[in-house]
Amino acid sequence: xxxxxxxxxxxxxxxxxxxxxxxxxxxxxxxxxxxxxxxxxxxxxxxxxxxxxxxxxxxxxxxxxxxxxxxxxxxxxxxxxxxxxxxxxxxxxxxxxxxxxxxxxxxxxxxxxxxxxxxxxxxxxxxxxxxxxxxxxxxxxxxxxxxxxxxxxxxxxxxxxxxxxxxxxxxxxxxxxxxxxxxxxxxxxxxxxxxxxxxxx
Amino acid sequence: xxxxxxxxxxxxxxxxxxxxxxxxxxxxxxxxxxxxxxxxxxxxxxxxxxxxxxxxxxxxxxxxxxxxxxxxxxxxxxxxxxxxxxxxxxxxxxxxxxxxxxxxxxxxxxxxxxxxxxxxxxxxxxxxxxxxxxxxxxxxxxxxxxxxxxxxxxxxxxxxxxxxxxxxxxxxxxxxxxxxxxxxxxxxxxxxxxxxxxxxxxxxxxxxxxxxxxxxxxxxxxxxxxxxxxxxxxxxxxxxxxxxxxxxxxxxxxxxxxxxxxxxxxxxxxxxxxxxxxxxxxxxxxxxxxxxxxxxxxxxxxxxxxxxxxxxxxxxxxxxxxxxxxxxxxxxxxxxxxxxxxxxxxxxxxxxxxxxxxxxxxxxxxxxxxxxxxxxxxxxxxxxxxxxxxxxxxxxxxxxxxxxxxxxxxxxxxxxxxxxxxxxxxxxxxxxxxxxxxxxxxxxxxxxxxxxxxxxxxxxxxxxxxxxxxxxxxxxxxxxxxxxxxxxxxxxxxxxxxxxxxxxxxxxxxxxxxxxxxxxxxxxxxxxxxxxxxxxxxxxxxxxxxxxxxxxxxxxxxxxxxxxxxxxxxxxxxxxxxxxxxxxxxxxxxxxx
Numbered sequence: 055x056x057x058x059x060x061x062x063x064x065x066x067x068x069x070x071x072x073x074x075x076x077x078x079x080x081x082x083x084x085x086x087x088x089x090x091x092x093x094x095x096x097x098x099x100x101x102x103x104x105x106x107x108x109x110x111x112x113x114x115x116x117x118x119x120x121x122x123x124x125x126x127x128x129x130x131x132x133x134x135x136x137x138x139x140x141x142x143x144x145x146x147x148x149x150x151x152x153x154x155x156x157x158x159x160x161x162x163x164x165x166x167x168x169x170x171x172x173x174x175x176x177x178x179x180x181x182x183x184x185x186x187x188x189x190x191x192x193x194x195x196x197x198x199x200x201x202x203x204x205x206x207x208x209x210x211x212x213x214x215x216x217x218x219x220x221x222x223x224x225x226x227x228x229x230x231x232x233x234x235x236x237x238x239x240x241x242x243x244x245x246x247x248x249x250x251x252x253x254x255x
Numbered sequence: 256x257x258x259x260x261x262x263x264x265x266x267x268x269x270x271x272x273x274x275x276x277x278x279x280x281x282x283x284x285x286x287x288x289x290x291x292x293x294x295x296x297x298x299x300x301x302x303x304x305x306x307x308x309x310x311x312x313x314x315x316x317x318x319x320x321x322x323x324x325x326x327x328x329x330x331x332x333x334x335x336x337x338x339x340x341x342x343x344x345x346x347x348x349x350x351x352x353x354x355x356x357x358x359x360x361x362x363x364x365x366x367x368x369x370x371x372x373x374x375x376x377x378x379x380x381x382x383x384x385x386x387x388x389x390x391x392x393x394x395x396x397x398x399x400x401x402x403x404x405x406x407x408x409x410x411x412x413x414x415x416x417x418x419x420x421x422x423x424x425x426x427x428x429x430x431x432x433x434x435x436x437x438x439x440x441x442x443x444x445x446x447x448x449x450x451x452x453x454x455x456x457x458x459x460x461x462x463x464x465x466x467x468x469x470x471x472x473x474x475x476x477x478x479x480x481x482x483x484x485x486x487x488x489x490x491x492x493x494x495x496x497x498x499x500x501x502x503x504x505x506x507x508x509x510x511x512x513x514x515x516x517x518x519x520x521x522x523x524x525x526x527x528x529x530x531x532x533x534x535x536x537x538x539x540x541x542x543x544x545x546x547x548x549x550x551x552x553x554x555x556x557x558x559x560x561x562x563x564x565x566x567x568x569x570x571x572x573x574x575x576x577x578x579x580x581x582x583x584x585x586x587x588x589x590x591x592x593x594x595x596x597x598x599x600x601x602x603x604x605x606x607x608x609x610x611x612x613x614x615x616x617x618x619x620x621x622x623x624x625x626x627x628x629x630x631x632x633x634x635x636x637x638x639x640x641x642x643x644x645x646x647x648x649x650x651x652x653x654x655x656x657x658x659x660x661x662x663x664x665x666x667x668x669x670x671x672x673x674x675x676x677x678x679x680x681x682x683x684x685x686x687x688x689x690x691x692x693x694x695x696x697x698x699x700x701x702x703x704x705x706x707x708x709x710x711x712x713x714x715x716x717x718x719x720x721x722x723x724x725x726x727x728x729x730x731x732x733x734x735x736x737x738x739x740x741x742x743x744x745x746x747x748x749x750x751x752x753x754x755x756x757x758x759x760x761x762x763x764x765x766x767x768x769x770x771x772x773x774x775x776x777x778x779x780x781x782x783x784x785x786x787x788x789x790x791x792x793x794x795x796x797x798x799x800x801x802x803x804x805x806x807x808x809x810x811x812x813x814x815x816x817x818x819x820x821x822x823x824x825x826x827x828x829x830x831x832x833x834x835x836x837x838x839x840x841x842x843x844x845x846x847x848x
Binding site: 067080084089090091092093094095096101102103104116117118119120122123124135138139141142143156157158159160161162163164165166167169170177199201202 | 258260361387415416419420421422423504507508510511512579580581584592594595596597599600601602603604605606608609639640641780801804805807809811812813814815826828829
């Protein structure tokens with residue numbers, strides 16, 4: 055069946071490369087001739103704040119830059135507190151891709167509020183959605199720094215899940231990242247593909 | 256065809272409009288308009304001015320010279336430049352002049368919500384608002400045409416949503432740049448002069464009097480009439496039940512949620528096309544106005560004697576947050592499903608980057624219970640309740656005068672300290688410093704010299720060693736300027752030399768004279784400072800007193816360990832090895848890895 059379009063939220067914290075991720079994905083969908091709107095919400099502060107990107111591609115003109123709650127097909131999140139923030143936005147058959155990475159919030163650190171008592175990973179798993187969890191600690195590699203490149207790992211995972219051409223996606227990565235990071239990004243991408251294959255088997 | 260965000264598209268529009276001069280001051284969300292203009296269109300002269308008022312004045316001067324000019328700022332910045340705008344409004348315009356002003360709808364960057372359209376009402380000048388990147392480019396060109404045709408400065412309102420939304424833009428690949436130049440008036444004066452002419456010399460034919468005469472009210476009246484035929488205002492008559500007057504991105508929310516509604520979509524939001532509004536009002540049963548920001552179109556429509564529903568239906572809006580499709584659906588689509596966010600997900604207060612010099616200053620002030628005012632700088636994060644380092648914080652450049660005011664009121668019996676960034680200092684803070692000197696004040700000012708405007712992404716300031724028009728011989732020295740205006744005691748310290756910094760601040764605070772402490776350390780994020788060995792916490796020694804956590808460093812976290820017990824840990828990926836936390840620990844628990 056032809057893919058007429060999807061609504062995606064990409065979430066995480068500042069410094070995780072969310073904007074690069076949506077930029078790479080947009081180039082892929084551009085090549086396929088889709089209409090696109092990508093809206094980034096970046097909070098105060100250079101690092102550590104919540105970042106969300108609303109990514110919509112469609113065969114028809116895209117109207118609202120923001121996805122209505124309940125209309126999200128895929129939630130790709132690089133930080134699991136942020137995953138929880140957008141779970142309610144997913145469609146009934148929406149899919150979650152979430153890193154177990156967690157950057158504790160300053161409000162919890164300084165006891166202005168209590169952290170959730172249950173494990174966030176467990177809450178995500180129990181959300182009733184199709185869920186893929188990626189643990190950066192279990193996927194560390196000497197070939198690339200997963201703390202910096204989870205975005206590209208997720209890109210590989212997502213591309214494999216969607217059955218996209220890895221050659222085309224890797225070409226886009228090569229054309230878009232600085233020369234010195236290409237090798238690491240390639241490895242990170244391949245890692246994502248490998249994890250996805252194991253999960254999807 | 257190109258993918259562009261709103262900021263890129265505005266810059267492209269400026270290029271296609273033949274702009275010659277772009278000036279302004281950084282401010283989220285519209286900072287990148289200048290960055291893109293400067294990077295991509297070298298034909299356009301670009302400058303970050305010392306503040307928004309200076310920036311706008313530069314643009315006004317360029318416009319009088321006949322060239323199209325562009326002033327870039329956020330609405331909070333236009334408050335600073337408002338006097339300049341008042342002077343230009345209603346005056347003779349040669350080259351078109353457009354103010355691109357960013358409104359932080361949704362308070363995404365944390366601004367107190369300000370709506371630039373108030374200035375349209377106050378100064379009687381046109382305001383345009385795009386709904387996507389294509390329009391951002393197109394309206395930019397249109398704004399210059401309106402500016403010249405109706406002899407008025409024009410505001411292009413862009414929002415945090417427009418600025419950060421990427422969509423396709425059709426551009427003319429064959430366009431060749433030409434700086435547009437038009438000199439129509441030999442003089443251009445503020446309305447004071449024109450009003451005098453209008454009241455006393457109307458009908459006179461003496462060339463000296465005619466030269467100064469400018470019938471500005473007639474220009475806006477003509478534009479209001481013409482606005483009914485402008486293609487940028489679109490009347491989409493459909494269903495008769497619901498009619499919506501809207502502008503900006505809310506136009507698309509309405510189209511998506513209410514596909515059957517009749518819509519008047521305004522590109523020119525001020526002045527309003529009265530005939531189009533009446534036509535829509537007659538076509539539909541109920542007329543709504545859906546606008547991001549304050550209820551400005553709503554009030555202006557009601558002033559025409561047309562009843563619309565707006566604020567009454569959206570009580571939390573429009574002041575604080577932005578519209579979303581969900582909000583419109585909830586109110587106007589019966590039986591729409593309700594989806595509520597999960598409860599108890601911890602929120603994120605803004606945090607300083609690991610290794611930021613502001614953390615050192617905030618920590619020392621708190622440690623010694625020194626009362627202080629913060630400014631608009633990354634350092635204002637020290638005001639938030641997870642840090643509690645400052646007692647007073649207002650607008651950009653204010654802290655020096657705030658502290659001085661406090662100190663004179665207290666007869667200088669205690670010393671309230673001012674902390675200010677280099678950006679705030681050059682913007683307007685320097686006035687506060689000159690003021691306290693000649694008014695014989697004994698205040699202490701801490702100037703954080705991180706070589707850039709960090710908060711908006713690291714743009715250059717007068718004391719930076721880089722910049723659009725940078726030459727080493729023109730770089731201003733903060734210490735020299737402080738000395739020149741008469742500061743008695745000036746010391747410069749490296750932020751990471753903790754003991755020296757602590758001593759310098761304490762000496763300055765305790766001395767019975769005015770003083771400045773300049774704290775130097777380039778912004779860790781802008782300049783990507785090399786990391787040192789990260790620190791770690793020896794859990795056996797840690798008593799969880801939380802002194803280190805209260806520093807407010809992004810790298811220090813309170814987390815459940817594998818066994819479920821809470822531990823204070825340092826995130827080694829984020830730690831830059833500045834060592835501030837180790838100076839705060841009384842139990843010797845923080846060590847170099």
